[in-house]
Structures are given as C-alpha cells and as structure tokens.
Amino acid sequence: MIPTSAPETTAALRELARHSHAVITEHQDPGGAYPAAPTFSAYRGYAWLRDGSFTAEGISRYGDVASAGRFHDWVDGVLGRRREQVDSLRAATARGETPPNEAMLPTRFTFDGADGSDPWWDFQTDGYGLWLWSVVTHAARHGVSLDRWRAGIDVAVDYLVTFWDRPCYDWWEEHVEHRHVSTLGAIYGGLVAIAPYTSVPVLEVAERIRALVEAEGVQDGHLTKWLGSSAVDGSLPSCVVPFGLVTPDSPTAAATLAKVARDLDVDGGVHRFTADVFYGGGQWILLSALLGWNLAAAGDTAGAWRHLRWIADQVTADGDLPEQVDHHLLHPDSRAEWIARWGSVASPLLWSHGMYLILADELGITAKDA
Template sequence: MKLSRGTAPLSTDERTRLVDLARRSHAVITRYQDAGGAYPASPTFSAYRGFAWLRDGSFTAEGISRYGDVDSANRFHDWSAGVLTRRRSEVDSLVSARAANELPPVERMLPTRFTFTGENGSDPWWDFQTDGYGMWLWAAVTHAHRHGADAGRWLPGFEVAVDYLLTSWDRPCYDWWEEHVEHRHVSTLGAIRGGLVAVAEFLDPARHDAALTVAEEIHTLVLTEGVVDGHLTKWLGTSDVDGSLPSCVVPFGLANGPLADATLAAVAADLDVDGGVHRFTADVFYGGGQWLLLSALLGWNLAARGDLDGALRHLRWIAAQADADGHMPEQVPHHLLHPGSRDEWIARWGTVANPLLWSHGMYLILADELGLLEDRT
C-alpha cells in the first residue's frame, strides 16, 4: 500500500521537501559510487572510507533500484557478482573442507568488506559475516524482477554466494553490527534464508533443492531456538531484541502472522524513541545513538502492513536528521543509551559517519513505500 497524491496526509510544502530529499539521496549515492560499481559505505568516515560492504550496498542498491536508476543498480550488482566470481576457488576449498568434516577457521572465511577492486582490506576487521551474501542475492533478484534485468549475467556470482552460504550458514559469526562472533544471529539467519529463497529459481536443480532445504532448516531452527515470549530474538538463546529484526519480516519473510506482530512490537517498545530506532539496549558504539537506517527499516515494515501514519512518522524523523547539505549520518546522538562511551569512539575514529550511503538508500526505500518517489522527476 502506498500513499496516493490525493490521500497523503502531507502539505504541499512538506511533500516537496521530502521528495527533494529523495532526489538528494540519489545524488549522494551516485556521486560517490565508484567507477567500478561499488557503493562505498561512507566516503569520509575513517573506518569505512575506501571499502564497500555487501550488506550496506545491497540495501543501497534496493533504494536506487526503486528510484529507477537501473544503470547504477546494475553496476553495483555487476561489481558484486565479479567480486564473488573471483572467489570461486576459495569457496570450493571451504566446501571441500566441510565435506571432509573439517571446520575452517574464521580467518579462512570470506570477508564482509572489500576494496573497490574487490580485494581484502589490509587492516584487521571483523570479517566473518554471512548476512551480506544473503542480502545481495535478495537485492539482485528483486532488482532483476522489478526492471526486467538479465539476472543470468550474475549467475556465476549467485552460485559462489549460494555455495558459500550452504557450507557456512549454521556457523556462529559476527552480526550486522560486527559483534558477538560466538553467536548465531536471527537477523543473519533471516537474511540468508531470504537470499536463498529469492535466488532458487535461477539455480541448477541440485543447488535449487539444497537452497530451499537450508531455507526450511533455518526457519525451523529460528522457530525452535530464536523465539521468546512470541517474538524473534537478537540471537539464538537470548530474550533480547535488536533493531535489525524487522528485516526478518520485511523484506526477508522469515516471520509472519503473530510472530511478526510481536517482533515489530517488541522492537518498537524497546528501541524506538520518538521515531528514531536504537540498535540494541547494550549498544555503546558512539554512546548508542539512534540509527536512521533502522528507523527506515521499521517504517518500511509499518508501511507494508498498511500503517502509513506510523511509517510517515519514521520518514519525518529521518528527514529531520539530514544536515544542510542533505547528508544523512549513520546515527545521531539523541537519547544516547550509554553517553559515557561516546567520547572514546570519537577519539578512536572521529565523528560519526556522514554521509552514510546505507542511510540514504533506506530513505529511498521508505519514501517509495509511501508513494513519494512518484514525484521525483
């Protein structure tokens, strides 16, 4: 459901401002997209500059695809497929090790971030994260269906990502926030399942069946070990929630019905303050501020359920965080959960990432859910 021009509860001035910010988000993303297709996480932030994440890039590409910039999204998916295709031998080695009942060390697993030329970074990072591989499969297939793109051009990359996930999906790894490598995270499992289900139609029979089998195993595992008090949990075996959990409802479809209802309600109750959403209650990163992309994720879910007023509340909050240049940061220091930890992160890495391309991509997604991209031209 989307707001039509006739029913949108917006003044002309506010609608114009929100649409202009969508145009600005598209301009920011495409300005900083590398010539080779990668979307940098942030062009200025010390720890992100010069690197691209499949996780950030997949949601950024979804926003760009919804905006109608097929070329930009295609170039990102071309880049991603190329990076993964060049990892074919690495993944074959990992598959062989698991087939021999060996558990490759974390250091052998594929990275979570790449240089713009597709290489590993030279400095240490929290690299074993499987969510982005599932997200990319979902984003590429969704884009292809939306615009009639030839997904076959990405098939070699699809196969590498699928083989990697089939051999590693059940292992503990770092979460969306590059923390807690000792746990199996529900949002990670949801992203993997969403990607495998989305891409299955393009796979050969053996991979197709294996992908759907693992997708069902993930669903059963989460329902068995990742639900407390009727809602999804941050990782298997805890009762805590996380701001990334709405992705398990929309777009990845792991939860529906009462489980989806309770999950969204738990996230809103624990982490949403005035429209801005925190990552999790123990978050000390830059003091534990409110994240624009998580506000958009919750708003996206609300819009998909027909709660347009709730979704618009989140869009308005995000828009209010943009600076005078229309740049959107990673997080803002409102309602800090642990303010005493903020200064140590500023001393370590500088001020918060701004712009963060993922924030801009999520704004485009939510703006589209609310019908605002109809006015972009």
C-alpha cells in the first residue's frame, strides 16, 4: 500500500507518524490522561474521553502498549470513582425522575478525574461508548485482559444502557436539544464491542439504536447530523468505520461518505458542518483522517492517500498538527471573535496526531516500515 514512486514523500509521512507519537507521549500526564491540547487556553488541563479514546487507538496501533494502557488505566480509575454517581442517576430514572443535565457525567475531566471548575457544555454520552470501543480494541490487539479495566467498563455500560437515548451535546458541544447520529453511533460501537465481555444485555440496546437511526436518522439514503435533520456532519463517517452502525458495504454507508465528501471536503480537508462558525469554520485535521480511514476501508486507497498527504501538508513550523486550518473558511467573518476570546487555534491537538497515526497505520506508514 506504500507508493514506491516517491520515497522522499514516504519518508516524510513516516517521520510525521514518529513525531505524532512523540507529541502525544510527551504531553501525556503522568497519571495517564491525554490532554486535549497542552497550550490552548480552553483545553489546557483537561482530558476528553472522546479525544483520548481516538488518540489511544492511534498510539495502540503504533505499538506503544504502555502509553495506551496508562490512558485506559486513567479512565478506569476515573469511572470507577463515579460508581455511586451513576447508581444514583439510574435510581432516580427508575423512580420516573429525569436528572438534570448538570447531574450527568461530564465529557471532560481534570487530570485527577474531577469535574471542571469553569462552565462547559458537559453532558455528552459519546465518549463513554467511544472508550468502550477503544479499550476493547486495544486489549484484543495486544492480548491484554479486560479484567484490568473492569470497574470502569461496568460503570460505562450501566450509564449507557440507561441514558443512550437522551438528547445531549454533540461531538462539537452544540445542540443539547437533539439526539445526534454520531453520538448514537459511538454508543452503538461501544456496546457491540463490549457485548462478549459483559452479562448486561447490551446488544438489545444496540439494536434499538440501529432501528432508531434507520427510522429517523437517514435522509435521501444518507445518515444525518441529528435525528430528523437533512444535513450531514464531518463526524458521520465514524458510524461506518469504526463503529459499524451501518455496514461499510451498505448503500447507506456509500451515500453518507459521498454526501460528506460533496458537502464538506475541499481538496482533502474536511469541515465539521456547513453552518460552522468556530474560528471561521475551517478544515479539521482529524475529520480528514476519519474520512480517509473510511475510504481506505472501502477500498478507495487513492482517496485515503489524498487525505493523508493533505494532513501532512498542514504541519506547523514546529512539525505539529493543529485542530483546524483556515485555507477555506466557511464563515470568515466569525474568525476574529474566537481569536479574541481564546487565542490562536489549538496546536498541537493530540486528537489530530492520534487520527493521523490511525490513517497512517491503515495505509502502512509507520516508523517500523523504515
């Protein structure tokens, strides 16, 4: 899968994989958390389950069993300490009560596992499904027993089977009033992954998720941003690969990837959604890698390579990968307000580096190939 006609380019792509591993492991907290971005004002000091789980997958694929294991150890400890909170939430639900969003588990944690001290759009369930998928995939790849993370797994499973269908914020911490298809896909993927290793009937919930999305989350043959919408989102390819909410060889998968590419892909860089005003609505490194990953899985190797090369072209002067780039802003007039609020775009973003490692591995580009 590695092109032989451009050895210099291939060497540079391998070097970016090596650098990506170095960036991630250099900034990993001693306790195991992967910070979202070590210098960005709004992300510094926090770790997300969503970002970290994808980053851990890239690190696991790269062969660093210890670093990925420390991340999963950290999540296991954080969730294990939330046992009482989840039991209380489930008991309230059993009594017919609806716990407020503020009482639910957060989407991001401080490195010591606490809630954040500043306001955030915290109620998001996708990260809990994503972590289940990530830890099961890592354990299977490297022959590690899931018993090591059993306490956290049990908490995540109990939380998801109770609250999977509740509206919450999406991957981008927006629209708490909706049920988002990418969130449902992440939960589905996590429950299916953990099904062989739990006595909880998670596959029953997974099938309910699939039926719900088929009924309300498909428009003109493609998956939609949220139930009842007609728009797409750059996160939707995750519902195909890796989460399998729709099978890669299905017409829905093909239509979804085609619609995302048509509406959001410009020259290999992928936008989040057409109405995105965050930093002007740039192209996101991690979404380009996600679409490339899906293309590689679908057999479109040339398309996957297009995205890998585009990502490599976005490195900063320090060789790092940012969160997004501003070549094709969707709403350029909104960029200045975000710079004034939070400073320059986050760089390095560990999730960007982790997703590059995933796509690079999918295409055979690793330091081990040198």
